[in-house]
Amino acid sequence: MTPTDRMQTRLLTTKRSRAAKADAASARADGQDVRDAQSPASSGSSAPVEWTPVSKWSICWRITVTAVAFAVLTAGQFLNTNDFFPLGSLTQYATAKDLNGSVNSTCIAAKFPSEDEPRKLGFNTATVGIERGDVESQLDRVIAKPELLQTLADSYVRLHPDEPKPETMILCRETTQLKNGISVGEPTKKVLATWRVQ
Amino acid sequence: MTGVLTAAQPRNRFLDWFMPQIPLARVAVLRVIIYIFVIFDVLTISNDVIAHGWTPDLYQPLWLARVLHLPPVSVLGAQVLLAAVIVFSLLGAAGILQRLSGWIVAITFGAWMFYTQGYGYVAHDHMALVIAVLVLPTIGIARFRDGGVTSAKAGWALKMIQISVVLTYFYSVLMKWIASGNIADWANGAVIIWALMRRGAEWSKPFLEMPGLLIAGQWATLAFEALSPIALFAKGRWIYFIVAFFCVFHLLTYLALGIHFLPTVICWAAFLPLEKLVPRRYRKTPAAA
Numbered sequence: 001m002t003p004t005d006r007m008q009t010r011l012l013t014t015k016r017s018r019a020a021k022a023d024a025a026s027a028r029a030d031g032q033d034v035r036d037a038q039s040p041a042s043s044g045s046s047a048p049v050e051w052t053p054v055s056k057w058s059i060c061w062r063i064t065v066t067a068v069a070f071a072v073l074t075a076g077q078f079l080n081t082n083d084f085f086p087l088g089s090l091t092q093y094a095t096a097k098d099l100n101g102s103v104n105s106t107c108i109a110a111k112f113p114s115e116d117e118p119r120k121l122g123f124n125t126a127t128v129g130i131e132r133g134d135v136e137s138q139l140d141r142v143i144a145k146p147e148l149l150q151t152l153a154d155s156y157v158r159l160h161p162d163e164p165k166p167e168t169m170i171l172c173r174e175t176t177q178l179k180n181g182i183s184v185g186e187p188t189k190k191v192l193a194t195w196r197v198q
Numbered sequence: 199m200t201g202v203l204t205a206a207q208p209r210n211r212f213l214d215w216f217m218p219q220i221p222l223a224r225v226a227v228l229r230v231i232i233y234i235f236v237i238f239d240v241l242t243i244s245n246d247v248i249a250h251g252w253t254p255d256l257y258q259p260l261w262l263a264r265v266l267h268l269p270p271v272s273v274l275g276a277q278v279l280l281a282a283v284i285v286f287s288l289l290g291a292a293g294i295l296q297r298l299s300g301w302i303v304a305i306t307f308g309a310w311m312f313y314t315q316g317y318g319y320v321a322h323d324h325m326a327l328v329i330a331v332l333v334l335p336t337i338g339i340a341r342f343r344d345g346g347v348t349s350a351k352a353g354w355a356l357k358m359i360q361i362s363v364v365l366t367y368f369y370s371v372l373m374k375w376i377a378s379g380n381i382a383d384w385a386n387g388a389v390i391i392w393a394l395m396r397r398g399a400e401w402s403k404p405f406l407e408m409p410g411l412l413i414a415g416q417w418a419t420l421a422f423e424a425l426s427p428i429a430l431f432a433k434g435r436w437i438y439f440i441v442a443f444f445c446v447f448h449l450l451t452y453l454a455l456g457i458h459f460l461p462t463v464i465c466w467a468a469f470l471p472l473e474k475l476v477p478r479r480y481r482k483t484p485a486a487a
Contacts, residue, residue, distance in 0.1 A: 019474045051219050051348040059217065066216075066361075073365065077372050082320035083261040086311065086328035090370040096378035097388035099409065103395045125246040129253045134318035138258060148255055155252040177209075181391050181409025 011150035029059065099181040105174045106136050106192070110166035116172050121156065129155025135171070142171060142193060169195045223343035223473035223481070225337050225352045226293060229300075231472075233291035235464045236307055237326070240283050243460065248276040254351060256317050263312040264404035271313040279313070282306040290334075293341060297452040300335030307331050322370070323458075326362035326465035333358045345473050345481045360430055366462050367426040367444075374420070385416045393455055400452040423446070426461040428481050439465045 072088040082088035098101075108128055109118040123132035129152060135142055142148045149169040157165050171193040176183045200459040241245075250257070251273030259268060278356070283306045289299035311328055315321060326384040340352065371381075378384040390412040394402055405412060422443070429440045445463060 018456065026407065048393065049346050049348055052351070054217065054350045058351065059213065062351075077369050077376060078377060080373070085260045085315050085320055086325045088320055088322070088325075090322050090325075090366060090373045091377060092322040092370060092466070094370065094377040094388050095374040095389075095392060096374075096380075096384040096385070097392045099386075099388045099391075101388065103388075103392050105396050118373075122218045125249040127250040129246075130256060130317060131246065134256065137318035138256070140229065151255045156250065158252055159249075161344075174286060174396060178388060178391065181388050181412070183395065 011103055016088065023055060071079065091114075099178060101178055103176045103183075105176075107172045107174055107189075108132075109170040109172055110153070111168040111170070112164050113167055114164060118168070127156065127159065128152040129159065139192070146171070146193040146195045149193060150198060153195070153197040166197050169197060213350075215223040216354065216357060217350040218357070219348035220353045220356060221230060221473045222337075222340035222347045222349050222352055223342055223476050224471065225334070225340035225355070226342045226344065227351075227472035227475050228356070228467060229293070229334055229340065230291045230325070232334060233303065235289045235461070236326070236331065237284050237302065238338055239461060240280055240307070240310055243458075244310065244324075246317075247271060247310055247313040248280065250313055250317050251276045253317065258318055259316050260312055262321070264315055268309065268312055268316075276313065279306055279310055282308055296334055296339050299366050304331050304335055316485055322366065325366055325460045326359055327461035329361045329362040330465055330468070342476045342480045344450075345476060356468045359465050363462060363465045363468070364426045364429055371420060371423045381420065385420050386413055388418070392416055396483040397455055399454055399456065405454075419447075439467050441469055 015149065069087060070172045072084050076082075076084045076087055076089045077118065080089050080091065082091070108119055108123045109120045111118040116189055121127050123135070125131055149171060153166055153169050168192055173192055174187045176187045210482065251271050253273075254270035257270035259270075286299045286302040288305050289295055308328065308331070311324060315324075337349065337352045337355050339404065340349070374384045378387075388409070391406060391409060394406055394412075398406070399406045426444075431438065432440055444466060447461050448459045
């Protein structure tokens with residue numbers, strides 16, 4: 001677009017705007033519901049509402065971007081990946097659970113110098129700097145590299161400066177057995193990884 | 199402005215749906231809702247970014263973060279990012295330096311999202327909100343007094359938010375099908391039981407004794423999630439009904455499981471004629487316009 005074109009465009013837009021604004025104002029003064037006439041193409045209404053023009057380029061890139069985003073989001077579902085966030089797979093509670101299966105819940109515990117038994121900690125950002133779901137999403141990695149629990153211990157110490165430093169961090173799992181969808185017995189506890197805090 | 203202005207605006211039915219002419223006042227109101235919510239989000243829902251500054255070893259950057267070489271966030275970096283999101287969201291909500299503040303929120307909130315999601319678990323409730331923050335600055339200037347000015351660019355932006363909201367539900371049905379192999383296995387299974395046992399509120403525990411009711415709930419969820427695209431075509435009172443229905447659904451799941459899905463819930467606002475919220479005295483200022 002040349003500078004002259006641009007100026008003409010601006011003049012054209014300004015003229016349109018002024019004329020339409022006057023029309024819109026008169027419509028409002030008439031008590032007409034402006035909203036009813038907002039889609040000139042679809043309603044076919046001739047009510048005076050100002051509508052800003054759109055260039056073909058403007059339409060083209062919007063269609064292209066929409067199509068690409070839609071394709072990525074759809075691919076994300078079939079590939080079952082969250083990697084393309086914000087266009088990831090919508091896996092919230094998507095996996096079927098067996099009515100006669102078991103319910104696992106990952107937990108974090110710490111052994112403190114002054115205490116005999118390890119104590120369960122809140123598995124959240126306020127306590128250990130990270131949410132349970134975050135660690136569950138990379139559980140195999142954390143079990144294979146228990147030194148990653150050091151970072152949870154560090155977070156705990158930073159977030160609780162007045163409390164004793166934990167000696168050992170314990171990543172654990174509580175399992176409840178289901179029978180026909182109803183829990184049976186007490187949950188069992190299993191240690192997944194331990195780390196001596198440095 | 200680039201390209202050629204099409205004076206007669208030749209339209210077709212697809213474009214009427216895809217880029218409807220909607221009042222810019224609606225955008226001005228939606229912008230307040232979205233940007234104020236973004237501030238609430240970074241301070242509460244996604245406030246783990248500063249804590250993530252303490253756990254750099256657990257950083258698992260997502261695709262775009264890897265492409266952009268986003269390093270793990272530091273505590274100071276997170277604090278600066280937080281300040282930028284808040285300041286520019288306030289400017290965006292107030293309609294000050296609209297394009298600039300909009301794009302800066304898109305960039306800083308986008309980075310914030312990669313730092314909240316890039317540590318293992320990726321939440322699924324933020325898709326529509328991130329899309330909203332990305333598309334809002336493409337509209338350009340929109341003011342509360344623009345009740346009589348319509349824009350197809352605004353129509354497209356709001357349509358993108360609406361499609362994102364609907365696909366959050368609709369594609370979750372697809373995902374249940376893919377992840378479970380058989381959708382009936384999902385609906386007849388123990389998903390709600392599993393969720394209630396892991397994070398259920400005390401009042402919801404008695405429902406664990408009624409697996410049949412919970413299975414019925416799973417079928418109902420599947421049905422309305424599959425029907426959610428109706429919202430993209432509904433008009434009039436139906437749209438209010440649909441929005442209210444999904445809000446109640448999220449309220450119940452919040453009360454039972456503590457899962458609020460607020461970032462998606464807030465984006466349901468993009469379906470409503472928000473310009474009606476602008477006080478009449480602000481609409482009637484033709485001289486100022």
